[in-house]
Amino acid sequence: MIISPDRKDFSTIFNILGRLSVVLSFFMLIPVVVAFLKNEFSPFFDFLIGFSASAILGFVLLIVFPIKKEVGWIHAFFTVSASWILFSLLGAIPLWLSSHFVSFLDAWFEAMSGFATTGLTLIQDLDHLSFAHNTWRHLTMFIGGQGIILASLSVLVRSRSVALGFYVGEARQEKILPNVVGTAQFIWKVSFVYLILGVVTYFTILFRQGQGVEKSLYHAFWLFFASFDTGGFAPQAQNIAYYHSLNLELATIIFMILGAINFNLHFWVWNKSKKEIFKNFEIKTFLFTLFSLVLILYFSFRGLGSSLSAFRGGFYQLVSAHSGCGFTNLSQTQLLSFPGLGLLAVIFAMMIGGGVCSTTGGIKLMRLGIIFRTFSMEIKRWMMPVKAVYRDRFHHLQDLTLSDKRIKEAYVFFAFFMFTYILGALVGMAYGYPARLALFESVSATANVGLSTGITQSSMPTVLKLVYIFQMWAGRLEFIAIFVSLGLLLSLFKK
């Protein structure tokens, strides 16, 4: 029997959305303060309008829609799906008012890209953007990466089982602590420690390069949000190439990988066993896929005249793509000049992504590892006696059996992602873009990476912008919350 929501359910959902909208309005006060400190008057008013709009909507929803039912899993799934749309629409208001976007749709695209930690951008003249707007662009990645719902979870929800609904809806399958709220708080604690480490590292590098103290500090914060939350926005149009710094590239590689690691693994390494990092299934899969792709990259660049510079750019793109970050030290023309095999390696890296329960998108290492294992398990089965019962095992925090449930789940998500990658590529191809570029862009949007071959620009077709917005949204939430919400909405028509 399928549960069908009624008016009371929707009242409850709108009430929670109202609360979240008020929470978002408070986040918008951060760029208001930045604009005030930097004497940026126009942005100051842009964010006052954004703050007021979010708060008004939030309070109106709270007044009009009281909680009429105890909050349950249906509400959690609906809220998670709708909150990303709501947040991106509200978050787009100050961006649109900045006059750096051709249309509101472009600003919405940018905001969704930020909240989904993708990093694809449609902004015009980024080099002349205000500090306040840049703060907001990077803050959206931090809010989205850490989990909008997760951020509000500790404050808003009292029931543990419902909190789990929000948690799962936000595409985080693994709990770190038995209590979900405890898990959320641990993730924020870890992030805060890395925030200090990251900001100090980036600040030191940028300050030594000759940026002033204040500017270095702002850039350090922004780059940390973009790297650890695997977002990929940067404050300058050249992205990481602006800084011309090998040290910065190495530092961003470290923080991109830290952001792509399962938070559960962070917990184990911090609190239980440091040896886990050498035994962990996801880390082993990551090393295997990364070195395989590096090898492909090496062979694709072999024979080219200036292989050193090509390889520096290639390796950085590969790590950036694999971690789902999207930072780049190349121009789009340079990326386009990659040999076919090299570009394919980057596409594969984007498809895979990082660990489950991290800020990355994509199929994820755990699922890919399980799929690899099922191949070897099947081969072993064929080599055994007919009546032999065989189950493969793997180590992820503890020794686990490769159960049918795990295999099925891995294949279902694999299929969802592959279908969406191909669907987006087909739409791109329908608009006349070459197949490999359309696939590259589609994968980049769905896996929340943000690398671009140049398709993503304000002059691209409106339908394609909408398709990429959907892909970023669906990829970030890993489909389930969205499909459940759509299914429940459809059930209304069957009543």
Next chain:
Amino acid sequence: MKTNKSTIIFSISLLFCLSVFLPFVYSQSTSLKDLMVDPELFDQKEVRVSGEAIGEILQSDGGFWVNLLSSGYNLGIFSQNKSDFEDISHWGSYAETGDQIEVQGRFYKNCFQHQTTDIHMESLNVAKPGHKNSRVVSSRKVKTARLALIICFLVALMYFLKEKIWNKSSKN
């Protein structure tokens, strides 16, 4: 004999002209777009580009960098001496429009020294000085913000009053 002499003088003059002006065939002000779209054509050749100086001077890789912006295309300009950039007084940012500079130097599609695409600068001159941006806030925006803040305050007040009344009635 006289003819030979004039031929030699003509040939020497021609050679001199060619040797002086030939390197500037590519340096007849190439656009950044052309460089970035078709880098093979200009690789390791003398070029002259112009654009807005962005950000600040950055020290890295045994020298100094300035980033150039023109028609949506960016490129890093490298020089070993910081003093080469001292003529630039305005840098492109939110607050300022940077100086329009003309740079002459050698373009590298894949610079072996820096593993990037860049220009190793030989000379620079400021073609058009930049300026501080006087950004006027539209009165419509200010009015909208004021009105939105007032509505926000009223709606928040309504909500808290409603909550208070609700709590009182539920206690009774």
